[in-house]
Amino acid sequence: MRTDSQKIVPLKTALSGGKNHRERLPVPLVDLRDRSSRQLRHLLQALFDKADDALFQMADRAGCNTEQNACFEAMRDLRTKRRGIERSFLQKVFDSFSNLYRLEDEAAPSPISESTQLASLTHKERQQEQIDIDAMIERFMQRTPLNLQHLDMRLNILLGKAQNRTGNPIGPRWLIQHFLNTCQEQGIDPAIKPTILKLFERHVLTNIDELYGEANKLLSSNGLLPELQALQSQRRPAHPEDKTSLDQAFYIRNRSATENTEDVFEKLQTLLVLSRSDRLLATQPDHRPIPPGDLLQLLTRQQQHRIFRRISLQERVERLIRRLGKKIGNAWQLGRNERDTVILCSLLFESMEADRNLSEFGRHLLARLQIPLLKATLLDRTLFNRANHPTRRLINEIASATLGMNDLKTAQRDAVYQKIDQALAKLADNFTNDLSIFTELLTDLQAFSTEERRRSSLLEQRMRDTEEGRAKAEIARQEVERILNERLFGKILPEVVVQLLQEVWSKVLLLAFLKYGSQSIQWQDALRTMDDLLWSIAPNKSPEARQQLLELAPQLLKDLREGLASIAFDAFATTDFFAQLEQLQLHALQQTLQLLDSEEAAIEPFPLFEVTERIFLPMPGDTCNQKQEIELPNSHAAILEIDNLHPGVWVEFIGDQEHRLRCKLAAIIKPAAKYIFVNRNGIKVLEKTRTGLALDFHHKAVRQLDDSPLFDRAVKSLKQRFENTLEHN
Known part of the structure; x- marks a missing residue:
């Protein structure tokens, strides 16, 4: 039999439901x-x-x-x-x-x-x-x-x-x-x-x-x-019956937007209120907040109009709200969060517009992203927190792809511009409330940009190989000039020999230096052949030297013939030179015999030439009158600035407001102290010496461009703007 005490349940247990x-x-x-x-x-x-x-x-x-x-x-x-x-x-x-x-x-x-x-x-x-x-x-x-x-x-x-x-x-x-x-x-x-x-x-x-x-x-x-x-x-147009679900999704997304991440948007919102820069779009007591679903539909219709005029996002939304209110007879206004979102997105685009690193191409294209970015922020404001958010990355990709564009007038013929234009048109036509379209467009644009960069890098590599070859040729030229001046400058020699060494054998030396190097046997053989030639035509006073010349002549002729053949020298000119060389050597032997028999000097059968000017070997592309540059010390601020440059950085050369050139530093040729710049297609557009580039930086005729993500720069600039306003107030 159960007692009353067995029917008693503790109050705490009843409320909590027991242990289960x-x-x-x-x-x-x-x-x-x-x-x-x-x-x-x-x-x-x-x-x-x-x-x-x-x-x-x-x-x-x-x-x-x-x-x-x-x-x-x-x-x-x-x-x-x-x-x-x-x-x-x-x-x-x-x-x-x-x-x-x-x-x-x-x-x-x-x-x-x-x-x-x-x-x-x-x-x-x-x-x-x-x-x-x-x-x-x-x-x-x-x-x-x-x-x-x-x-x-x-x-x-x-x-x-x-x-x-x-x-x-x-x-x-x-x-x-x-x-x-x-x-x-x-x-x-x-x-x-x-x-x-x-x-x-x-x-x-x-x-x-x-x-x-x-x-x-x-x-x-x-x-x-x-x-x-x-x-x-799937992606489908918004209908009036979808308004409730859109409102609910909008609320849930933004309520859970910052559960596990730092809320950059909330910080900006707080700074916005404190800086009192939200006086525009002020709230009216007798106006009702527009439902988020209605706002998204309103923005979608405006987005599909493809308005290209540069107009403030705040002003565009104000006009839309007023026009809608007159049309339906309701006094509507934006809710607090929506109002702050509109203002922050508008100010963000102002920061992008004011960014000096953004090209005119970028400004023209990104202006069309105002409404899509506002809608994306209304749907998911975590894009302010997540660097990998597709919407944010699409903006950065467009800014990066257009960084090196120069002439806005040629936009219709530019493949990259046309690709971005098509992507933005697709976004305007299809983006209602599905953010996955940004991922789709980003993937497509990145694939296209990767292929463009691959083509550009191939051209850049060819250009670098060419410039490095030119630099090696310049070093070889300087070395051959030094060798020729050591052996010929100030000497009196037959004109035909001087002409051969300066115009013909110098090419043999250049080829040996470039192909085999200065430590090679081929280079040493070419120098030895030149020295033997000069010795063979000089008067010799001893019988031993006469005998040595007779033994040397066949090998010398063979070495000269092989050297001239290596540079494809004209065969008839070679035969003519060898005939003259034979006469010169015979004359040298005659001089030796005459000097042994008599103190009287013989008459020279060939005209002599005194080398009174230093030999200069011109290279293809050299100009006769090169401007002498001012030398700057290595401690100069401009020299230190360009020494920190590395291949891949973008710069802008400033002629005047109408003539600006954006290009990328593709190579630094250290032996020649040259800086080579290319356009975004990989084609060489400019060449600067180390001193010349330093002087351009010193005179503010060139500046380095910041190619870091545009969205990050804009958010940072916006924060700084708010903080400066607060400090001033």
């Missing part, structure tokens, strides 16, 4: 938990199947027997603890789902706090562990963030206020931390933890997006934001 209050999950969450557990088990099994191979490779690369044995021991340890790790990991996933519904007086755990409870980890180890986790999550978000974002939105709607900041139970941060904690609890060797963590990223996180896709389908089939699936799968 965490398990009262909605049916969609129960299904999600079970499906997730099954898929995660399969992914973990793939991880452990590959762990043996990874540890075996570590053992094979080990530097000593101790390290190798440690790897084998860890391999055996991991095999025995595999089942325990799987069970513990999946149990933690179950607990994460249960912890989604907690009473307000209970403290919800977080990945960070759970990690710090492991006393065996030092502060430095915990810090390094957190850095590794953040890096893995960042890599995951760069690959496939969309399914995870949609899953977060649906969970937020499903949980409502019951979610006590525990986050997505199968989000990447939770899964990584569950795995690390499980390995710690199971006593896995810390030495192999980095390897196991890499395997977790490779076999679990890389394939987890499929799980998120299935989770989205499950929750969508239960009526949770089914419109997100439509947004993801």
Whole structure:
């Protein structure tokens, strides 16, 4: 028989539902938990199947027997603890789902706090562990963030206020931390933890997006934001009946925009209010806020008009709101967040417009992105936080592709300009509320730009090879000039020999120097042949020298013939020269005999020539009257500035307002101290000496262009503008 006391239930137990209050999950969450557990088990099994191979490779690369044995021991340890790790990991996933519904007086755990409870980890180890986790999550978000974002939105709607900041139970941060904690609890060797963590990223996180896709389908089939699936799968014009879903999606995206990232947009919004620069678009007490869905549709219609006039984004939106209000008879205005978004986007474009590094091509094209960027920010303001956001990257790609464009008048014939123009036209015609169109256009434009850069780099490489060849030829010319002046300057010699050495044999020397180098046998042979020629035509006073000349003559003629043939010298001219050389050598022998018999000098049969001017060998492209440049010391500020330049930087040469040349430094030819500039097609457009370029920088006739991401520069400029306003006020 039951007593009354047995019917009494403690009030706390009744309110909390007993110990099982965490398990009262909605049916969609129960299904999600079970499906997730099954898929995660399969992914973990793939991880452990590959762990043996990874540890075996570590053992094979080990530097000593101790390290190798440690790897084998860890391999055996991991095999025995595999089942325990799987069970513990999946149990933690179950607990994460249960912890989604907690009473307000209970403290919800977080990945960070759970990690710090492991006393065996030092502060430095915990810090390094957190850095590794953040890096893995960042890599995951760069690959496939969309399914995870949609899953977060649906969970937020499903949980409502019951979610006590525990986050997505199968989000990447939770899964990584569950795995690390499980390995710690199971006593896995810390030495192999980095390897196991890499395997977790490779076999679990890389394939987890499929799980998120299935989770989205499950929750969508239960009526949770089914419109997100439509947004993801196809691009269609917005209709009036879609207004409610657009409003809801807009609200959810921006509510969860900054859960895990620094909110740059919110900081800018705060600075905007503090700087009192939001007086435009002021609110009116008797006006109602326009619904976000209506605003997006209004902007879409305006975007499709393709207005190319440079008009302030604020002014455009003001006109749209006034025109719409008159048309439907409602007094509408922008809500606070929408108003701030319009102002910030407008100011952002003003910063881009004022950027001196942006070309006129870039300004002309980016002006057409005002409405699309505003819509993208209204839909997802995380683009201010994420450097890899497709909308942001598309803006940067357009700015980068147009950085080296010079003449706006030739735009219609420019392939890159036409490609960007087509992309922006497609964006204006098709962008309603699906941000994936930015990814599509970005991928297409990047592929086109990559191919253009490949062609340009091939031309640049050919140009560099040509210029380096010219520099080597210049060094060879200077060396041959030095050799000829050492042997001929100030001497009195037969004119035919001087002419041959200066105009013909100099080419033999140049060829030997360029082809074989100054330390080669061929170079030494060419010098020896020239020296033997000069010695053979000089008067010799001893009988030994006469005998030596008779022995030398055949080999000298052979060496001269081979040298002249190497430069394809005219055969008839060669024969004529050898005939004259024979007469010169015979005359030298006669002089020797006469000097032995008599002190009387013989009459020269050939005209003599005194080399009174230093020999100069002209090269192709040389000008007779080269302007002597002013020499600057190496400590000069302009010299130091150009010494910091490196190939690949863009510069702008400033003639006047109408004549400016943008080009890229393609090569620095150090032996010749030359700087070679090309246009964006890889064609050489300018050549400067080191001193000449330094003087241009000194006189402000050239400036270096900043090719860093335009969006980042604009945000930085906007922050600085607000801060300066606050400081002034």
